[in-house]
Each structure stands twice: as C-alpha cells, then as structure tokens.
Amino acid sequence: MGAGKSRTALTSTLKHCTLWKSDRSPACRAVMMALDAMNLNITEVDVNMDKGEHRNPEMIIMNPLQTLPIFKDRELVICDSHAINTYLASRYRGSAQLLPRDAGGRALVEQLLHYDSGILYPKYRAASYPVLYEKCNCVMPDHACEIECAYRELENMLVGRQWFGGSWVTLSDISIAATISTLNILVPIDKSNYPRLSGWLHRMSEEVFFMTANKKGLGEFARRIDSSSVFDDVFKCPRSSEGRRARTGTPESELQ
Structure with a gap:
C-alpha cells in the first residue's frame, strides 16, 4: 500500500517554512507531493515564471540559479527539490517509509x-x-x-x-x-x-498526494503546451499547503 493511502499521522504546521513554486514545474510538484505525503503544512507562494518573477532581485538573492522551487526554513535556503524532500523527511518526519533510515x-x-x-x-x-x-x-x-x-x-x-x-x-x-x-x-x-x-x-x-499536489500542475502544463498564450497565476497571495489540499475536494479524512 502506498504512503498516501496508509499514513495516519496528524498534520504538522511549520510556520517558519516557506516554499516558492510554480505548479507547472515537475520539480515543484515533487516537493508538494512530498509535503502532502508527510502531512506537512507550510506557506506556499506562487511564482509566475512567464512574467519572470523568479528573476526578481529578492529571488536571485535566495537562488542565484534562478530556478524553482526555493525552500526556506528560517535562515536555511535549499533550491533543489530532491534535497528539499530528503531534508523534510529527515528533519520533520523521520519517515522510515519515504526515506529509509538504514x-x-x-x-x-x-x-x-x-x-x-x-x-x-x-x-x-x-x-x-x-x-x-x-x-x-x-x-x-x-x-x-x-x-x-x-x-x-x-x-x-x-x-x-x-x-x-x-x-x-x-x-x-x-x-x-x-x-x-x-x-x-x-x-x-x-x-x-x-x-x-x-x-x-x-x-x-x-x-x-498525487491527486492533491500533482494533477492541477499537470493540467496547467498541458494547457501551456497546447497554447501560445501566457497564463497568469490564479492565486496571488501566500497560502498554506493545508489550504491547497482542501481546494482539491478530497475529503479531509483521506488526508489525515
């Protein structure tokens, strides 16, 4: 049985953590899926890459590579999805299922x-x-x-x-x-x-976690591939992972 169907841990809210991301990006969706699989709730900020928001001076200070995702835990900044996920699993969940301890x-x-x-x-x-x-x-x-x-x-x-x-x-x-x-x-x-x-x-x-964190971005990517128009982000304000999960229509009981 997969992690998304078997987890029973209560949601943990990490108010000191922020993720800057674009749903269209597979790397960003990997972090979002990991967050949902681990029931971790952090602040998420959408970045419009079509408008070059990932190249804003404040973003470049955090990540000179000008890529997404960008994850910040207090003063720690990590800019690779794989490193972010292993950090979250090690630091906040100690999940032997998602990341073996041996x-x-x-x-x-x-x-x-x-x-x-x-x-x-x-x-x-x-x-x-x-x-x-x-x-x-x-x-x-x-x-x-x-x-x-x-x-x-x-x-x-x-x-x-x-x-x-x-x-x-x-x-x-x-x-x-x-x-x-x-x-x-x-x-x-x-x-x-x-x-x-x-x-x-x-x-x-x-x-x-695939349904809550990956399906929307896949649809956005498919629409962007099929169209020459530029899509604006629907959500402009920072929000939480928990709020994003709630908007999928998935019953809360399935997310616990």
Missing part, C-alpha cells in the same frame, strides 16, 4: 533521486523548453527518442517490483512520478511497450 536503503533511494535529477529532468527540459519558450509546436524527434530511452530504462528497473524504491512508495517514486507524469504529456507512454512503467504510473496516480 544506510543501504537510503542509498538506494538517493541513487534514484540522482537518476531523476541527472537523467530524467534534463530530458524534460530539453524537450519542453523549446515548446514553452521558443514557440516550437512539437517535441523534436531526437528529444522524443531520448525520452523513449528513459522509459526503457525505467521499465527494466521495475522488473520484479511495484515501486522504484522497494516494497512501498519512497521519495524516489515521488520525484520520478513528478517528472514522468509530465514527460507522458510530451511523449505518451505506450502501455504495450512499457507495461510495468505504465502500471506504476497508474498506481501512483491513485495516491492521495
């Missing part, structure tokens, strides 16, 4: 996080950025081929298992799900060629 189990999860950051995410950026920012109307064939190669690798990784990180959902599944569900919009996963990967993504899509 050295070997944690290394296996971190190995997959590196795969996402070093291989999957660059493929997403290469394929999507020309469409998002350069008025290209399709995914280039060489980029589509690279994505198909990643699908084959992931299909092989799932031999004999349901989840990438082991016998249950871990942070590695969450990060990979954020990227793969987005790649699936650009280059749909062929169920006949990749039955294990397709089945895994379906199981992930049934997790509560």
Whole structure:
C-alpha cells in the first residue's frame, strides 16, 4: 500500500517554512507531493515564471540559479527539490517509509533521486523548453527518442517490483512520478511497450498526494503546451499547503 493511502499521522504546521513554486514545474510538484505525503503544512507562494518573477532581485538573492522551487526554513535556503524532500523527511518526519533510515536503503533511494535529477529532468527540459519558450509546436524527434530511452530504462528497473524504491512508495517514486507524469504529456507512454512503467504510473496516480499536489500542475502544463498564450497565476497571495489540499475536494479524512 502506498504512503498516501496508509499514513495516519496528524498534520504538522511549520510556520517558519516557506516554499516558492510554480505548479507547472515537475520539480515543484515533487516537493508538494512530498509535503502532502508527510502531512506537512507550510506557506506556499506562487511564482509566475512567464512574467519572470523568479528573476526578481529578492529571488536571485535566495537562488542565484534562478530556478524553482526555493525552500526556506528560517535562515536555511535549499533550491533543489530532491534535497528539499530528503531534508523534510529527515528533519520533520523521520519517515522510515519515504526515506529509509538504514544506510543501504537510503542509498538506494538517493541513487534514484540522482537518476531523476541527472537523467530524467534534463530530458524534460530539453524537450519542453523549446515548446514553452521558443514557440516550437512539437517535441523534436531526437528529444522524443531520448525520452523513449528513459522509459526503457525505467521499465527494466521495475522488473520484479511495484515501486522504484522497494516494497512501498519512497521519495524516489515521488520525484520520478513528478517528472514522468509530465514527460507522458510530451511523449505518451505506450502501455504495450512499457507495461510495468505504465502500471506504476497508474498506481501512483491513485495516491492521495498525487491527486492533491500533482494533477492541477499537470493540467496547467498541458494547457501551456497546447497554447501560445501566457497564463497568469490564479492565486496571488501566500497560502498554506493545508489550504491547497482542501481546494482539491478530497475529503479531509483521506488526508489525515
């Protein structure tokens, strides 16, 4: 059973933590899913990347790389989704399920996080950025081929298992799900060629945290891919993770 269906911990509110994010970004959605899987409630601030808000001076001070997400816990600033998620799991949940405490189990999860950051995410950026920012109307064939190669690798990784990180959902599944569900919009996963990967993504899509934290951003990304217009963020003011979850229509009992 996945983390989103089995967790029983009460929500913890971290008033000193803030996440700057854009729902369209897979990296941001990975952090949002981790927050929801761990029942952590923090302040979330939407950043309109189409308007260049991530390049504002105050944002550059926090993250000179000018990328999202940006996470701040008091004076600590972390700007990589994988590092943010492992920090949250270690610091505030001590979750042996999402991030194993033993050295070997944690290394296996971190190995997959590196795969996402070093291989999957660059493929997403290469394929999507020309469409998002350069008025290209399709995914280039060489980029589509690279994505198909990643699908084959992931299909092989799932031999004999349901989840990438082991016998249950871990942070590695969450990060990979954020990227793969987005790649699936650009280059749909062929169920006949990749039955294990397709089945895994379906199981992930049934997790509560996937529905509360990933589905909206996926829809926004799909609309942005299909349109040349610039979308303004609907929510301008800082809000909480708890408030975001409440707007999904998911019964509160399912989120506890």
